[in-house]
Amino acid sequence: MSERALPERLRQEILGDLRPVRPLPRPGLRALEVVPWAIALFLLVPAVWPLRADAEELGWTLVWGAAIGEALGGLALITLALHEAVPGGGIGRVRAVLALAGGAALQLAVGLATRANGAMHPEALAHRGPACLAAQTVLAVPILAFSLWLVARALPVRPRWAGALCGLGAGIVADGVWHLICPRIDLAHVLVWHGAATLLMAGAGWLLGVLWESRQARQSVQA
């Protein structure tokens, strides 16, 4: 295998912009940048809305513990998305699908545990599904936007998968936060409205990944 000289055009382009760069931190460390957003939501949301009516029956573990567990699960998915954003460092499609399924299973497990141990108070019926969908979406959007920005600062070679992982991660963090507030324990409500909010975020992440890919392809034509 012989060496090749650097073509002149490429040399000029490179030498024209040779400022030193600092390597990106490892994906796990970069994911920690999302933590302040999650903490802000955990502080802000219970300060604005009253804690769920069945908090006493559920106890600390199934209220705060489950919420924090979901948030950690969401952050793990965002970490995987950041792995996907490093060329040659991705987790692959099979593991991405398993991670997405695991995230959905975590949300379902929290719903089932809450249903088994909680109690439906009369005021819980005032919590309508569309309001939960809207609230969870509003909570998830800043986390999705920030984590996608972290992904876009690297080079995702499979942006739709990175986007879906970010979206599901943001959705699950938001579900954890909203779990502190929403007193509904019936599975139909949890699966349809809370599940839809999470899936909506995953879909939005996937779609943004597709758009990012199209943009990359257009830039490739222009180059």
Added chain:
Amino acid sequence: MGTSRAKEWTGMPAEVAGGDSLSALMTAYQSGDGGAFEALYGALAPQVGGYLRALCRDATRAEDLLQETFLQVHRSRRTYLPSRPVKPWIYAIARHVFLMSCRSTSRRQRHETIADEALPEIPVPPEVARLADRDALQRALGAIPADRREALLLRHVWGLSFREVGAVQGVTEAAAKLRAHRGVVGLRTLLGSSRGGS
């Protein structure tokens, strides 16, 4: 210039420089050393060019994609993590550039119809080089499915580990191993049938 820079950095010609030397070059390049980039280009362009030729089966296009790959390497140089091997990172960028180019020009269908005589040479893995003459091997390599050919070449021509092949292709290590194995089996079958036919 690439050769002298590589020797200066690694104490050996770049073509025999190992992963650690490439990592040292990459780290120097991230610090703003243009010579380190030239040495990296000198060491890796022949391999990455061969990889792109094997992917797109069009020598002229592969040359354009090679330049685009190294431009993308430059734009994304901060995404290289110093503790990781350089080759899977660069091959993954080359693959990304190729796929983006396919998407943008819908050439996937076009290059499936390129006549055999227009196809560039695909590097032949040493494991199968003794099985038949070069032309027959080239034809057989061209005939096996693209993902298997890619895994086979990455492993047996460019020396990536199966884990690294998986990282480049976005599959697990086991799937990369299976693809390369099926590629070898496919080659043997094709070469066996062509010999039987003749």
